[in-house]
Amino acid sequence: MNQLHEKYAKEIAEILAKYPADRKRSAVMPLIYLAQRDGNYITKQEMSEIGEILEITTTEVASIVGFYTLYHDKPGGKYRIQVCTDMPCALRGAEEFLVNLCENVGVKVGETSEDGLFSIEAVMCLAACDKAPMFQVQSDDGIEYHENQTVEDTRALIDGWKKKEG
Amino acid sequence: MAEHKVTGHRILLRHRDIPEIGKFEVYTAQGGFDTFKKVVTTMQPADVKKLVLDSGLRGRGGAGFPTGRKWMFVDDNNWPHYLVVNADESEPGTFKDREIMERNPWQFLEGIMCSAFAIGANEIYIYLRGEFWQLAHELDRQIGRLRKEKLLGEKLFGSDYSLNIFTHLGAGAYICGEETALLNSLEGVLGQPRLRPPFPPAVGLYDKPTVVNNVETLANVALILEKGADWYRSFGTTESAGTKVFSLSGRVNKPGNYELPLGATYRELIYEYGGGIIDNKKIKGIMSAGASSAVIIANDEALDTPMAYESVPKLGADLGSASVIILDETVDMRWLINKTIHFFNHESCGKCTPCREGNYWMRHLTERIWHGQSDQSDVILLDNVAKNMQGKCLCALGEFSTMAVVSSIERFPEDFKA
Ligand SMILES: Cc1cc2nc3c(=O)[nH]c(=O)nc-3n(C[C@H](O)[C@H](O)[C@H](O)COP(=O)(O)O)c2cc1C
Ligand code: SF4
Ligand code: FES
Numbered sequence: 001m002n003q004l005h006e007k008y009a010k011e012i013a014e015i016l017a018k019y020p021a022d023r024k025r026s027a028v029m030p031l032i033y034l035a036q037r038d039g040n041y042i043t044k045q046e047m048s049e050i051g052e053i054l055e056i057t058t059t060e061v062a063s064i065v066g067f068y069t070l071y072h073d074k075p076g077g078k079y080r081i082q083v084c085t086d087m088p089c090a091l092r093g094a095e096e097f098l099v100n101l102c103e104n105v106g107v108k109v110g111e112t113s114e115d116g117l118f119s120i121e122a123v124m125c126l127a128a129c130d131k132a133p134m135f136q137v138q139s140d141d142g143i144e145y146h147e148n149q150t151v152e153d154t155r156a157l158i159d160g161w162k163k164k165e166g
Numbered sequence: 167m168a169e170h171k172v173t174g175h176r177i178l179l180r181h182r183d184i185p186e187i188g189k190f191e192v193y194t195a196q197g198g199f200d201t202f203k204k205v206v207t208t209m210q211p212a213d214v215k216k217l218v219l220d221s222g223l224r225g226r227g228g229a230g231f232p233t234g235r236k237w238m239f240v241d242d243n244n245w246p247h248y249l250v251v252n253a254d255e256s257e258p259g260t261f262k263d264r265e266i267m268e269r270n271p272w273q274f275l276e277g278i279m280c281s282a283f284a285i286g287a288n289e290i291y292i293y294l295r296g297e298f299w300q301l302a303h304e305l306d307r308q309i310g311r312l313r314k315e316k317l318l319g320e321k322l323f324g325s326d327y328s329l330n331i332f333t334h335l336g337a338g339a340y341i342c343g344e345e346t347a348l349l350n351s352l353e354g355v356l357g358q359p360r361l362r363p364p365f366p367p368a369v370g371l372y373d374k375p376t377v378v379n380n381v382e383t384l385a386n387v388a389l390i391l392e393k394g395a396d397w398y399r400s401f402g403t404t405e406s407a408g409t410k411v412f413s414l415s416g417r418v419n420k421p422g423n424y425e426l427p428l429g430a431t432y433r434e435l436i437y438e439y440g441g442g443i444i445d446n447k448k449i450k451g452i453m454s455a456g457a458s459s460a461v462i463i464a465n466d467e468a469l470d471t472p473m474a475y476e477s478v479p480k481l482g483a484d485l486g487s488a489s490v491i492i493l494d495e496t497v498d499m500r501w502l503i504n505k506t507i508h509f510f511n512h513e514s515c516g517k518c519t520p521c522r523e524g525n526y527w528m529r530h531l532t533e534r535i536w537h538g539q540s541d542q543s544d545v546i547l548l549d550n551v552a553k554n555m556q557g558k559c560l561c562a563l564g565e566f567s568t569m570a571v572v573s574s575i576e577r578f579p580e581d582f583k584a
Contacts, residue, residue, distance in 0.1 A: 018332040023372055025354035029337055033296075054354070067356055069338030070296045087457055087505040088259045088415040088491050124340065124509055125258035125457075126297050129413070129491075130421035136297055143299035 004049040008034055012053065025054045028064055032071055037140055040080065041072040069123065070138065077112045077119030079161055080138040081154070085122045088129035097133035098122060100151045105158060117161060168197035170273075170389055175401055177409050178385050179425045181269035190311055193272035199317055201392045202279050207323050214284035218387060220395035222407030227252055227343075227380030228455065228487045230475045239367035240285050241375040248376040249287040250352065250366075251278055251384060253294040254336055254343035258457035258509060259489035262411040262423050263381035267301055270385070271308055277387040279317070279329060285377050288328050293348050296337040305333050340513040344561050345378040347515065358517045359561040380487075382411055402428035406474035406485075414440045416492035417447065426473070433469040436492060443494050451493035451578070454478055455486025457506045458566035460573035461493070482573065499574040499581040504536040510567035521564030524555040528571065535582070545582045549575050 005012060011034060012027075019026035028050065035046040047061040054061075065071040072080075083101070085094045102108055102120060112119035128134045131147035135154075146157065173183040186192040193199075205214060219234025240247055255263045267274050282290050294302045309331045312318040320328045334352055341347045342357040349371050351357030370376020386408060390398045399407045406428035412435055415421045419441030426435065432452060436442065443449050449464040454473075460483040462468050471477050478485045493502065511525040531548040534540040552568035559565055575582055 018334070020372060023353065026334075026352060028354040029335065029351070032337070033335065056354075063356060064354070067339060068296070068336070071337055086258045086509060087502065090505060091416045091491070091493070091497070092421070123338075124512060125256060125260075127255045127261040127264050127295070129259055129261055129415040130423070142303075143297055145297075145300075 002049045002052055004031075004035055004046055005053060025056050028054055028056070028061060029068075032061070032065060036071065039075060040078060040138065040140055041075050044073075070143075075116075077117055078139060078165070079118040079158075080121060081118055081135050082121045082123040082126075082138060083135040084124070084126045084128070084132065086125040086129075088125065089132035089134065092129075092132035094133045097149065097151065101154055104151050104155060117165060118158060168195065168200070170197055170392060172389070172393075175409050175427050176425050177389055177401070178266055178270065178273075178382060178411055179423065180273065187270055187272070188268075190272060190308075190315075197392070198272055199276055199315075201388045202276050202283075202317065203323055205280050205283055205391060206325055206327050209283075211284050211286055214280065214391065217391060217395055218281075218284065221390045221398040222395070222402075222405075223383065223386055223390060223398065224406070224475065225380055226382035226410065226487065228257070228458075230485065233379065233383055236367060236379070237281075237285050237377060239365070240377060241368050242286070244368075244375050245286075246289070246374055247285050247287040248371045248374055249278065249282040249285060249290045250345075250349065250371055250376055250378045251290060251292040252343060252345065252348060252378055252380050253292055253298065254340075254348060255298075255381070256295055256340040256343050257455075257487055257489055258506075259415050259453065259491045260413050260456050260487050261415075262413045262487075262489075264298065264301065265423050266381055266385050266411070267298075267305065271305065273388060274381060274385045275305075275308060275312065275331070277384040277389075278331070280387050280391055281377070281379065281384050282329055283327060285375075287377070288330065290329070290331045291352060291371070292331065292333045293342070293352055294333060294335055295342075296335045299335065302333045302335050309333070339515075340509075341515040341561075341563060344563065347561070348378065349376065356515075358515045359563075361560070403472065403474045403476070405476045410473070410485075410488050412473065413487075413489045414492070415489070416453075417444050417449075417494040417497070418442065418492045419444055429472040429474045429477075431470050431472055432464075432490070435473065435490060436469070440492070443492065447494040447496060449492065450495050450497060451499075452483075453491040453493070453570070454481075454483045454488070456489035456491065457509055458562075458569060459483050459486060460569045461499070461502070461577060462573075463577050464493075482577075498536075499578045500532070500536045503571050503574050504532040506570040507532045507567065510563065514563065514567070518560040518564065520555045520558040521560070521567065524551055524559075524564065525567055527551050528567070532571070542582075545575060 015030045031050045035042045048058040051058045134147040215237045223233045224230045342351045346360035347357045366376040424439045452462040462481045511529040516522045552571045
């Protein structure tokens with residue numbers, strides 16, 4: 001039984017309709033996103049289910065997962081805070097922001113908060129270089145940009161999640 | 167017939183003059199999609215291609231290739247054809263395509279629709295970097311609206327022409343902005359570059375003739391078709407027609423996107439529009455095309471150089487995607503190249519040895535040099551590694567990775583003295 005298919009039959013049909021019928025492996029990237037929608041990472045089981053839907057091997061799906069930074073094969077924070085520290089942002093204080101943020105919330109870069117709520121990562125340019133310091137948040141709800149940030153702004157955002165997830 | 171309103175030299179960032187242009191009703195009240203209808207019902211694809219060629223429009227994704235000429239390479243003996251829009255926008259320092267698609271979406275969509283007709287494509291794929299997740303969902307809604315308005319779909323306006331648009335999200339890989347890696351990624355295989363030739367207009371998506379163009383390039387097309395090639399050429403220089411969105415970042419007071427006629431000078435961009443350097447510091451260097459570019463010494467000659475495809479090479483750099491990163495006297499070039507190499511080492515797709523190994527070595531060397539754990543011999547070695555990579559890599563990323571390194575060592579030697 002293909003659980004991914006059971007759960008998202010309608011979405012999967014819509015995704016497959018975007019590509020020629022004999023080229024359905026094109027759907028691998030959107031299907032990985034779909035699998036990540038629950039828990040913000042993809043399991044081995046889900047990879048094999050995607051392989052089954054697209055008639056490719058689990059290894060092929062796994063290699064695609066490994067190639068891209070927005071796919072995760074291990075659980076991280078429910079909210080992944082991805083701070084851009086690439087050169088243009090670093091010229092506008094992004095590195096100091098990251099250090100101060102980590103200190104303030106007591107979580108190191110690459111680590112997850114004890115309650116599993118959020119993790120902090122340093123990432124490459126996000127096409128918002130004029131609005132540094134900035135980060136994106138990747139969660140089950142997709143990806144959201146937060147620009148011109150202060151540590152206080154970010155702290156308030158995290159407190160908001162804490163309340164929401166209660 | 168209503169016409170698209172252009173204020174001064176703002177062709178692309180028209181939302182700054184017409185705040186509600188993101189609304190379908192506002193865009194159509196201004197003649198939006200009249201051009202698309204006119205093109206489909208009264209023009210031949212060859213006429214559209216000719217007009218775009220005559221306008222002098224060149225690719226805004228980096229290479230500056232004449233758009234009309236690229237379209238004319240599409241193989242008419244092999245069908246179907248595809249139009250693929252490059253919305254991967256991942257070059258550090260580049261944030262123009264995002265503003266165009268977010269704020270002036272209908273002009274972008276009308277542009278890609280007219281372009282698809284010109285090359286005989288019935289399907290458009292917009293490949294967006296994965297981080298543009300919200301933007302992709304907004305575009306999906308807008309595409310739905312166009313279908314409802316019968317501006318997309320089968321047999322448009324009673325003609326034989328059918329057109330559909332699909333969005334496809336990447337997932338965080340700079341290399342997927344390279345057009346053949348992008349096509350591989352879209353086909354569901356690893357996003358690594360293909361050997362060329364053949365080029366996409368001969369063999370592209372699903373082995374079919376394909377045009378890959380940048381967002382900004384195509385966002386010009388509807389207005390060019392409405393107002394004519396001569397109108398477009400009234401902006402810019404002879405070899406660099408039209409306007410360009412400059413993404414200005416780094417050590418300036420007012421970073422942001424500025425649309426200027428090609429041929430405007432760096433001085434205008436940095437001091438008139440960008441408000442000058444932070445804390446009135448002295449400007450040191452200019453990166454003209456994001457992290458991929460050579461670093462220009464920001465002297466008076468450079469500041470007075472026109473930002474045009476033919477002029478920037480005189481400074482030993484390229485106009486590229488026109489992502490202008492400003493470095494001031496507080497920036498140490500050892501820090502700078504350590505940052506750029508960190509990026510390229512992370513983004514090298516690993517397919518060819520010179521780029522994969524070269525970046526690995528450069529990464530170690532720039533780390534050591536920046537942290538002062540080395541002597542002059544490491545700088546010489548770094549320079550050697552970079553120069554040995556040049557001309558040997560499978561795609562331009564490998565070449566890009568060496569640009570800041572080689573130019574910084576050559577042009578800012580004082581920063582590398584131990
Ligand atoms: C490593 C690399 C990254 C690139 N990234 C982009 C990009 O993000 N967006 C883009 O439009 N072109 C990018 N390009 C250029 C494309 O390969 C291609 O030339 C361009 O999309 C063609 O469109 P144009 O003629 O309209 O400029 C990149 C090229 C290389 C080598
Ligand atoms: S030059 Fe670098 S990015 Fe390009 S194919 Fe080779 S390894 Fe991949
Ligand atoms: S460098 Fe941070 S968004 Fe571009």
